[in-house]
Every structure is written in C-alpha cells, then in structure tokens.
Amino acid sequence: MPVQVSVIMPVYNMVEFVGQAIDSILQQSFSDFELIVIDDASEDETDMVVQSYKDQLIIFERNNCNIGNYASRNRGMQLAQGKYIAVMDADDIAMPDRLEKQVSYLEKHSDVLAVGSGCISLPGGILREGLSSYRKIQLALLSNNCFVHSSLMIRKDILLKLNGYNERYYYSADYDLVCRLVAAGKVENLIEPLVGYRYHPFQISVLHKEKQQFFADEIRLKYQMNFINRYKKEDQSLVGRAEVSVSSIGQAIAYYTYALYSGDVRYKQEADELLDQVFSVLSAAIPARLDCGLLGITCGMIYMLRNNFIKGDEDEIFDEIDSLLFGELGVLVDREDFDWYGWLYYFRLRISRRCLFGKGAQKGIFSKNLEFLFDCLIGKIEKDWLPDNEVLFEIEQFHILNISKEKTAYILGVNGKE
Known part of the structure; x- marks a missing residue:
C-alpha cells in the first residue's frame, strides 16, 4: 500500500547501533511511512536485532552476499512505495520530528527536489547547522560534500530519474548523488538538527578513507566542470x-x-x-x-x-x-x-x-x-x-x-x- 515516505536504511555489522536507529524512526511524530531495512549480508547478529521488531511498518530484506552500502540503497529504492525517500544510516538516529518537518517543507516548496538538515554529533552533542541557501550549497560542493547524507529526504521521482546512486563510486556515491541533484534543481537544508550523526571507528569514512578520497576527487572534478560550463x-x-x-x-x-x-x-x-x-x-x-x-x-x-x-x-x-x-x-x-x-x-x-x-x-x-x-x-x-x-x-x-x-x-x- 502506498505511503508518503519510504525510509531506506542499509545495514552491515551494526548490531551495536541498529536498534537505536530503528527506534528513532518508529518513534516519529509522522506516521505515514515505511521503514525498509536492507541487511547487506551482516556477519554479526544484526539481522536478529532487526527481526526482533514485529512492527508492520518494517520491511526487512537480506542480501545473499555483501554488495555494498549504495547498491543496497538502490535495492531499497526499487522496493519503496513512498512519494519521498528518507535516507537513514544504521548508526545514526533521527530526531522525533524529522520526517514531519521535512515532509511539510517539501509539500510547501514544490520546486525543491530534496532537503537535508543540520545534525548533532554523537557522542559529544556538537551542533552542525546545515547550509540553507541553494547558492551556498552549490558553491560548497565545489570543494567537498556539504550534506549529512542521513539527513536527506528526496523526491522519489527525481531519484529514479537520476538512476539512484552511481555504484561505481563505491565509497563516495553520496557525494556524487547530491552533486547530480544540485545540478538538476534546487536542493536545500533545514538549519536545525534533525539527525544525530555518529562518529565511530567502523564507519566508511574511517575504514576506507583513502578510497573514499580517490572517488571524491573524481566527483569533485566532474562537478567543477559542470558548474563552470553551466554558469559561464x-x-x-x-x-x-x-x-x-x-x-x-x-x-x-x-x-x-x-x-x-x-x-x-x-x-x-x-x-x-x-x-x-x-x-x-x-x-x-x-x-x-x-x-x-x-x-x-x-x-x-x-x-x-x-x-x-x-x-x-x-x-x-x-x-x-x-x-x-x-x-x-x-x-x-x-x-x-x-x-x-x-x-x-x-x-x-x-x-x-x-x-x-x-x-x-x-x-x-x-x-x-x-x-x-x-x-x-x-x-x-x-x-x-x-x-x-x-x-x-x-x-x-x-x-x-x-x-x-x-x-x-x-x-x-x-x-x-x-
């Protein structure tokens, strides 16, 4: 049955954090959503934690083999019934009013393709505000990714039009996606923190830092070329x-x-x-x-x-x-x-x-x-x-x-x- 929001959450060996991530979605003030959890062939007890939830809002799928974070997100996108896709990471948490505020914003601003938000670091509680201006976002992407990816809510039709994540950019496909979104139309951020972003030694940006940088360099070059040729x-x-x-x-x-x-x-x-x-x-x-x-x-x-x-x-x-x-x-x-x-x-x-x-x-x-x-x-x-x-x-x-x-x-x- 169609819903307004599909929350897509890939997970791999996150037994320590995945329960908190799921709870933060199930406790949302907004109720018209589905939570699609894609277990990317975890080797710990992650799947047991997910399957311990009996809530009908949760759709659980397990990959036969490890295909990667962004390939799993693409799989979730194909299953999604929602008008909007809410990105979620299994080691982060969503504030209780995240979905409500982002849906409200996108409903009121039909020209906005996607909206992110600020975040609070976990642990530490340091506030990081999101860049709200489309102009500032375009310019910030010339140097690096300026989005907290797990804060994004994207219109499903534009995500499908862009063919989702480019899986070739194995550890930096989020940067590539927001660059393509921004080139396609207006993308904004709500300044307030709607997610808690967790720092830990097992996240992609730590485990695969060099490879992530390699792909990010290629994405940055492509974005700079497109930006210059678009505005020249x-x-x-x-x-x-x-x-x-x-x-x-x-x-x-x-x-x-x-x-x-x-x-x-x-x-x-x-x-x-x-x-x-x-x-x-x-x-x-x-x-x-x-x-x-x-x-x-x-x-x-x-x-x-x-x-x-x-x-x-x-x-x-x-x-x-x-x-x-x-x-x-x-x-x-x-x-x-x-x-x-x-x-x-x-x-x-x-x-x-x-x-x-x-x-x-x-x-x-x-x-x-x-x-x-x-x-x-x-x-x-x-x-x-x-x-x-x-x-x-x-x-x-x-x-x-x-x-x-x-x-x-x-x-x-x-x-x-x-």
Whole structure:
C-alpha cells in the first residue's frame, strides 16, 4: 500500500547501533511511512536485532552476499512505495520530528527536489547547522560534500530519474548523488538538527578513507566542470578536465565564473585568495603532471589568462615554469607514471598561441622538446605500449595542426587511427 515516505536504511555489522536507529524512526511524530531495512549480508547478529521488531511498518530484506552500502540503497529504492525517500544510516538516529518537518517543507516548496538538515554529533552533542541557501550549497560542493547524507529526504521521482546512486563510486556515491541533484534543481537544508550523526571507528569514512578520497576527487572534478560550463558567459571557453585537475584551481575558475554570472565581487575576491594560496606553495617539488601537479596548475592558469580572469603576459608568466618543466622532461619521460596526456595537452595549449610562433628562440625550444616527446612516444609504442584515447586525441590535434606530421601520422597509423 502506498505511503508518503519510504525510509531506506542499509545495514552491515551494526548490531551495536541498529536498534537505536530503528527506534528513532518508529518513534516519529509522522506516521505515514515505511521503514525498509536492507541487511547487506551482516556477519554479526544484526539481522536478529532487526527481526526482533514485529512492527508492520518494517520491511526487512537480506542480501545473499555483501554488495555494498549504495547498491543496497538502490535495492531499497526499487522496493519503496513512498512519494519521498528518507535516507537513514544504521548508526545514526533521527530526531522525533524529522520526517514531519521535512515532509511539510517539501509539500510547501514544490520546486525543491530534496532537503537535508543540520545534525548533532554523537557522542559529544556538537551542533552542525546545515547550509540553507541553494547558492551556498552549490558553491560548497565545489570543494567537498556539504550534506549529512542521513539527513536527506528526496523526491522519489527525481531519484529514479537520476538512476539512484552511481555504484561505481563505491565509497563516495553520496557525494556524487547530491552533486547530480544540485545540478538538476534546487536542493536545500533545514538549519536545525534533525539527525544525530555518529562518529565511530567502523564507519566508511574511517575504514576506507583513502578510497573514499580517490572517488571524491573524481566527483569533485566532474562537478567543477559542470558548474563552470553551466554558469559561464557566452564568450567564455568551455572548461575541460585538464583545467580543473588541481582542485583549488578548478574552484578558483568556478568562483571567477560565478562572480561574472551573479555580479557579486565577493566571489572574485575568494578566487584571488585561492590563487594566492596556490602561488605561495609553488615549487619545483610539485610533480610535473595534471592531477594535483604543476601541469594542472599551469593549464588552469592559462584558462584564466585567456578568459581575462587574471592579467599578465602568458609567455612571461610561464617562461620560468617552461624552463623548469623542460629541464625535467628528459628524466621524467622514462617513468611508468609519466603523464603523457598532460604533457601533450600542455604543449598544444602553449603552441596554440600565435605570439609564440613570433618568438624564434622560444618556438625552437618548444619544437625541440615536442619532437623529443614524440620520439619517446614512438619508442614506447614500438615496445607494444598502447596509448589511451586521450593521448591519441592529442596526437590527432597535432596532426590536424600540421605539427610533426610524419611522426603523428606514424603514431596514428600504428594505432589504427589513420
């Protein structure tokens, strides 16, 4: 029978906390709900605790094998009968009026796709208010997830339209989901704390911190690109992965873009401050690659220069950086982790400036190092190394530009691109 709210709670080895989580839902002031508990093949007595409840509001399902937190949430979503999906974690608690207040808010604000809230930390009782403004939320997501995920209530129709959680982001799918929700429409927070968020050594953010960060970095990059391209002026260039491969640079570009879009100079000031922080730690110790590296910083800076976010002569600004990069190229190119795409992209960016061709010495330096890079790439390919599609795309661009035509033709021919 349809209900207004489906509370979805995956659980894995939470025998210590799951009872408190269930009690907090069953004691809600709002009564038109179902509680879907998905046991992700727990190895302790979690299932016994859940099944000890005989309340007809509880729907209990157990996975045959451990499929993961977000895959379990997707399974619960497919079972849900409610108009709204309330996210719940088995180690958190919901305040007694959580469902009532969130349903009331969504009923009154038909343009809001989802609503979260503030939280109280457990243990400790420290209050964390939720960002209420949609504008602030969009900007906060440029750096990290700003939602307490177990506080969210989402319209089921939009969740289905977005195909739920992307299970590829195994430990960060919540961040990805809110980024996609925010891109689809208005998402807000109630400032008041409607959940108690528990900190303990067995939560995902502790057990899988490195993997969670890896996925979060990819999600952040994708969100920054989408944000910039959504709010950019008509004459502003589209931004690509290379320009936002250093998070703080991508954030600065987003702030400059939003400053122009909104007319609010505060965001330009924040972008300036971010760049000052980047420049203060700039050194030869920064690796020569796109991701969190010198190539990423320079590609982002070139984008900002060419879109008039910052001022200066490009060749003068990058003269020292070019010398540093080319001095390292001969040493780095033989390393297994050499960033072929990043280097080729940077060369193409720099050579694409017409002013560069007017400077014979500088053009000669670029040409010499680019020829060296092509020779090294050919050597690797002849040893059965396969370049990825990004690398081949860059080679195609050089070929179209008639730069080192014979070598690019050879590389493309060997890889079936000609």
